Amino acid sequence: MQTFTTVFLAALIISTLVQFWLSIRQMKHVYKHRSAVPKEFADKLSLEEHQKAADYTLTKGAFGRVEMFLGLVILLFWLYAGGLNWLDNFWRSVAADYGWNEIYTGVAVLLSFSFISSLIGLPTSLYNTFVIEEKFGFNKMTLKTLFIDMFKGTLLGLVLGVPLLALILWLMNTAGDMWWVYAWGALSTFSLVMMWAYPKFIAPIFNKFKPLEEGETLDLIQSLLTRSGFNSDGVFIMDGSRRSSHGNAYFTGFGKNKRIVFFDTLLESLSAKQIEAVLAHELGHFKHKHVLKGLVVSLTTTFIGFAVLAWLMKQNWFFTGLGVEHSSTYMALLLFMLASPAFTFLLDPIMSWWSRKHEFEADAFAAKQASAKELISSLVSLYKENASTLTPDPLYSAFYDSHPPASIRIAHLKQLSTS
Numbered sequence: 001m002q003t004f005t006t007v008f009l010a011a012l013i014i015s016t017l018v019q020f021w022l023s024i025r026q027m028k029h030v031y032k033h034r035s036a037v038p039k040e041f042a043d044k045l046s047l048e049e050h051q052k053a054a055d056y057t058l059t060k061g062a063f064g065r066v067e068m069f070l071g072l073v074i075l076l077f078w079l080y081a082g083g084l085n086w087l088d089n090f091w092r093s094v095a096a097d098y099g100w101n102e103i104y105t106g107v108a109v110l111l112s113f114s115f116i117s118s119l120i121g122l123p124t125s126l127y128n129t130f131v132i133e134e135k136f137g138f139n140k141m142t143l144k145t146l147f148i149d150m151f152k153g154t155l156l157g158l159v160l161g162v163p164l165l166a167l168i169l170w171l172m173n174t175a176g177d178m179w180w181v182y183a184w185g186a187l188s189t190f191s192l193v194m195m196w197a198y199p200k201f202i203a204p205i206f207n208k209f210k211p212l213e214e215g216e217t218l219d220l221i222q223s224l225l226t227r228s229g230f231n232s233d234g235v236f237i238m239d240g241s242r243r244s245s246h247g248n249a250y251f252t253g254f255g256k257n258k259r260i261v262f263f264d265t266l267l268e269s270l271s272a273k274q275i276e277a278v279l280a281h282e283l284g285h286f287k288h289k290h291v292l293k294g295l296v297v298s299l300t301t302t303f304i305g306f307a308v309l310a311w312l313m314k315q316n317w318f319f320t321g322l323g324v325e326h327s328s329t330y331m332a333l334l335l336f337m338l339a340s341p342a343f344t345f346l347l348d349p350i351m352s353w354w355s356r357k358h359e360f361e362a363d364a365f366a367a368k369q370a371s372a373k374e375l376i377s378s379l380v381s382l383y384k385e386n387a388s389t390l391t392p393d394p395l396y397s398a399f400y401d402s403h404p405p406a407s408i409r410i411a412h413l414k415q416l417s418t419s
């Protein structure tokens, strides 16, 4: 076996085992705390609601482990059972017949790969929506909505993704040794344009948005926006209930295209005061420049990623070590995307920790600008509505969770409200 094959398989096995072990820890922890509502939530949550959250977490966890195993089998099939090599050779022979260059061949290989991958992923995605989410009463999607979504998503992916992919492949093939700097510039520009265009042009393809109507909620929101010095393109309600009863609120876009979006499901379950507190938390993210910091980190990691890819592309062992006989720019790109998660998954806990730090900062802002008490009650209500577990395994939570565990987060907020 080649050295790189050994290194890659070792990383893959270790990352899979760690994730599996964490998932089992989470399962045991949630199961152990299933029989009683945690003390600090005893007056806010019924035993039935607590157990629904536990069962939902356990079911999703078990399904996650099945998906993890399937993902591993599929990856090994692509790499070491000759799947990718076959796909590459197939398009190489078509390219030879029609006189295609490497860019056309590359687009064909990557498109067909992503098409086959979506087909393989379809059953698990259907099972998740129509069996698991359905069973816990969250699913509002019909098969029709699902297929319309898929159709729109595919079309959008083709319209936006193919030109970008072709551009990157063209740079890889023609721009010389520094291609990766240009490619990084192209990808970064594309992402920035998407961030700007998302709220106004892309999100409306999938959901309906309407401005929040006049009333107590809008008054509270507007006065909060004024006192925290925030300009936006408006406050909108999104028909999230068309797909799922999970509630949420988010901020999107930048510059003048900033929008505040509430899922209709959230507005139904929270009072005006609670909504004010949730929004104040979101504004906290903005005030602390979390979006900007996230953007800088993501641009930096893509820069490093491209540099590594540029080096790997020149190494023959990178291709043969991952089961592909011919070297090419497009295959380097694809192999890089498939192989890197096995090595980068150790960065997940760092990113999660960073994100949790941001959540605390946003909470502190909300406590100052609105009310910590209202934020606590809206959080409890959201945990309840979303059947999120209040008793995650500490290690699992430290590794994956972008938000602090309920009890720790609420304890922090309580401190803020008394100080």
Ligand SMILES: [Zn+2]
Pocket (backbone or CB within 6 Å): 281, 282, 285, 358, 359, 362
């Ligand atoms: Zn947040």
